[in-house]
Amino acid sequence: xxxxxxxxxxxxxxxxxxxxxxxxxxxxxxxxxxxxxxxxxxxxxxxxxxxxxxxxxxxxxxxxxxxxxxxxxxxxxxxxxxxxxxxxxxxxxxxxxxxxxxxxxxxxxxxxxxxxxxxxxxxxxxxxxxxxxxxxxxxxxxxxxxxxxxxxxxxxxxxxxxxxxxxxxxxxxxxxxxxxxxxxxxxxxxxxxxxxxxxxxxxxxxxxxxxxxxxxxxxxxxxxxxxxxxxxxxxxxxxxxxxxxxxxxxxxxxxxxxxxxxxxxxxxxxxxxxxxxxxxxxxxxxxxxxxxxxxxxx
Numbered sequence: 697x698x699x700x701x702x703x704x705x706x707x708x709x710x711x712x713x714x715x716x717x718x719x720x721x722x723x724x725x726x727x728x729x730x731x732x733x734x735x736x737x738x739x740x741x742x743x744x745x746x747x748x749x750x751x752x753x754x755x756x757x758x759x760x761x762x763x764x765x766x767x768x769x770x771x772x773x774x775x776x777x778x779x780x781x782x783x784x785x786x787x788x789x790x791x792x793x794x795x796x797x798x799x800x801x802x803x804x805x806x807x808x809x810x811x812x813x814x815x816x817x818x819x820x821x822x823x824x825x826x827x828x829x830x831x832x833x834x835x836x837x838x839x840x841x842x843x844x845x846x847x848x849x850x851x852x853x854x855x856x857x858x859x860x861x862x863x864x865x866x867x868x869x870x871x872x873x874x875x876x877x878x879x880x881x882x883x884x885x886x887x888x889x890x891x892x893x894x895x896x897x898x899x900x901x902x903x904x905x906x907x908x909x910x911x912x913x914x915x916x917x918x919x920x921x922x923x924x925x926x927x928x929x930x931x932x933x934x935x936x937x938x939x940x941x942x943x944x945x946x947x948x949x950x951x952x953x954x955x956x957x958x959x960x961x962x963x964x965x966x967x968x969x970x971x972x973x974x975x976x977x978x979x980x981x982x983x984x985x986x987x988x989x990x991x992x993x994x
Contacts, residue, residue, distance in 0.1 A: 746964025
């Protein structure tokens, strides 16, 4: 096993990949694109433990994410998808899997518009069909922005935890254990540069309307989110999944938008099950309603 950092530049913006390479790998390499607070050396390490031991995992700090250069809001998701493809192409794998979570999932959605045959399987979590954010959600996100601007830390934390965790945000805010208090601590201690990145993401066009019609990928696509997800509600994520020729959708009980934080072990099991050679049944999940079935993909 070896870990390396690949440094890249796309139209003047510098970014990087962390490559956890397994020279004797037998499983397809996995590219992971995370959400607004993603960084190359963050929670993805826990996901790696759930994947087969010979899996090469690549985490990408795209422009505007992690340690990469800031990216103004005028650059939309198609720009980020082009930067993501540059990272994939540079590494030169013959076949690979794509995993996208939250904003990283929006980027992967745009990557899939090209329907490249080298993509083997895809997992998307905390995503929707767009447009995003809708008017009501955007108002909520902007209220967090206003609270941040005026130094109202309490309101910022309350709004952010409600949007990201749903009912779980009502857990004891004075505690220090568990994902919600840890999330509040992290949001409350973000430096101004990261807050500016978050502001740019709020106003970025994640679903630009002037793009040509997409090609539809033949790769099996699993879309999932928490049953209490406010940011990307289950019915919207379901609509996305049903738009793919080989798409399937499931919801996770007792979770909101932050499944990878709230239930990291389960998140890893879900991803690993879909990326398995046979596309095994997704564990501990259920369809959106009782009339649907989760079909095993072959």
